[in-house]
Amino acid sequence: MPRWAVWRRPKPLSREQSLASVPLRNQAVEAERTDDGSIRLVVPVRPKWWARWLSHLVYVPKTRRIVLDEIGSYVWGLCDGQRSVRDIIGALSARYKLHRKEAEVSVVAYLRQLAGRGLIGIAVLPGRDTPAPTRGS
Amino acid sequence: MAPIESVANERERWARLGWHGIACDVPEDWCPGSLEGDYASGYLRVEDETSVRLELRWESAGRSVLPASALVDNFLKQTRKKLPRGAPEPAVDRGRAVKELAGLDHEAFTWRGGFNAHSVLLVEPDSRRVVHVRVFFGEADDAKGQARRIFGSLAVAPRGGMLEWAVFGLRFQMPERWRLEQSALQTGRLQFRFRSGSDELEVARQSLAEVTLRNATLDAWFQGLFAKSLRGFRTASRAAEYRGHPAMRCGGVLSLRARPLAVFRRRRIATGLAWHCPEADKVFAIRCDTETADDPLADRVADSIVCH
Numbered sequence: 168m169p170r171w172a173v174w175r176r177p178k179p180l181s182r183e184q185s186l187a188s189v190p191l192r193n194q195a196v197e198a199e200r201t202d203d204g205s206i207r208l209v210v211p212v213r214p215k216w217w218a219r220w221l222s223h224l225v226y227v228p229k230t231r232r233i234v235l236d237e238i239g240s241y242v243w244g245l246c247d248g249q250r251s252v253r254d255i256i257g258a259l260s261a262r263y264k265l266h267r268k269e270a271e272v273s274v275v276a277y278l279r280q281l282a283g284r285g286l287i288g289i290a291v292l293p294g295r296d297t298p299a300p301t302r303g304s
Numbered sequence: 305m306a307p308i309e310s311v312a313n314e315r316e317r318w319a320r321l322g323w324h325g326i327a328c329d330v331p332e333d334w335c336p337g338s339l340e341g342d343y344a345s346g347y348l349r350v351e352d353e354t355s356v357r358l359e360l361r362w363e364s365a366g367r368s369v370l371p372a373s374a375l376v377d378n379f380l381k382q383t384r385k386k387l388p389r390g391a392p393e394p395a396v397d398r399g400r401a402v403k404e405l406a407g408l409d410h411e412a413f414t415w416r417g418g419f420n421a422h423s424v425l426l427v428e429p430d431s432r433r434v435v436h437v438r439v440f441f442g443e444a445d446d447a448k449g450q451a452r453r454i455f456g457s458l459a460v461a462p463r464g465g466m467l468e469w470a471v472f473g474l475r476f477q478m479p480e481r482w483r484l485e486q487s488a489l490q491t492g493r494l495q496f497r498f499r500s501g502s503d504e505l506e507v508a509r510q511s512l513a514e515v516t517l518r519n520a521t522l523d524a525w526f527q528g529l530f531a532k533s534l535r536g537f538r539t540a541s542r543a544a545e546y547r548g549h550p551a552m553r554c555g556g557v558l559s560l561r562a563r564p565l566a567v568f569r570r571r572r573i574a575t576g577l578a579w580h581c582p583e584a585d586k587v588f589a590i591r592c593d594t595e596t597a598d599d600p601l602a603d604r605v606a607d608s609i610v611c612h
Contacts, residue, residue: 183354263515266335267333
């Protein structure tokens with residue numbers, strides 16, 4: 168959907184809906200464990216036209232590697248398509264003895280970052296005030 | 305005045321919330337959503353997962369302090385004005401008292417219409433502040449028990465000369481003359497800077513202590529956290545034990561070599577204390593910058609922190 172199509176943008180989720188939503192890892196992303204126990208993500212890259220052209224001359228990598236820190240790796244492991252954002256916040260606050268609000272702020276920001284990079288998808292469960300899907304969305 | 309009946313659900317878990325000397329109990333799953341203002345006037349909003357549950361407003365009463373009932377009259381008048389045209393007349397149940405607030409000029413009342421809230425408005429005679437607490441409730445549950453507990457636990461005056469601070473699980477007490485100058489409420493780190501005249505005191509709490517201290521010593525973490533404040537001080541640190549936890553203490557004076565102009569000022573002395581509480585997986589730190597040597601203030605504040 169183009170950025171300027173404001174009328175086609177779905178309504179923002181309520182806090183309750185976003186906490187009930189379920190993050191799911193992108194199946195195209197491979198995760199491998201490093202020696203220190205953290206997770207390294209191998210993300211396939213779809214090259215742009217100019218990168219494809221440039222690849223005839225120089226080496227352009229086909230994958231991108233992202234190394235997650237300890238807490239990032241733990242949250243990545245919890246994005247299994249079963250646990251909701253609320254469950255992940257609960258697990259993180261219990262494991263690292265964080266205040267629930269502290270855990271919530273960091274988990275939500277982190278998941279938003281992962282989703283923005285296309286590493287995870289977020290399944291929003293239909294609720295009472297779930298926005299109706301718009302045509303073409 | 306008839307007392308508010310009902311008691312809070314005992315099974316519910318409660319936490320303390322204190323800001324600028326106004327403190328009360330709130331259910332553990334309610335978290336501050338907005339904190340604004342200073343000692344004289346300000347606003348605090350507390351939310352649960354779905355909605356705003358508590359609002360706290362305080363302001364300086366000025367020279368002529370009106371009685372609580374007159375302030376409630378004004379509040380109700382102003383709130384009625386804000387109602388949309390044609391809205392049904394709100395039901396207001398006034399003239400109630402909270403047993404625990406006996407001795408303070410206060411009035412508890414309930415508003416139904418547009419929004420539903422149990423409120424208590426009180427006038428604190430020493431600080432001359434008007435404090436208004438509202439506990440919101442929905443149609444299904446009138447939250448009377450919760451409101452009763454919150455209002456009953458309300459503390460607006462210093463106890464033993466100390467003001468209570470409690471937010472996101474960090475609880476401590478500060479002498480009443482100290483005022484909050486700056487605060488940082490970040491994920492994993494809470495930091496408050498207080499000032500009284502030229503004296504300065506900072507309280508900090510770092511979560512994820514094990515992860516933090518994996519690549520740094522307690523001393524290095526402390527020096528990094530307060531690097532700006534300790535600039536120019538010639539400090540010496542030593543390992544110590546505090547409440548059975550590994551700790552570090554540091555002390556020093558302002559170096560004249562680093563700040564030559566400080567020769568015209570009184571001698572500044574920095575003291576610091578940090579300890580790692582493995583039970584809570586947190587590091588607590590106090591930094592104090594005063595004129596007096598061996599100032600017990602840092603230890604006094606540290607002693608008031610509930611660490612685990």
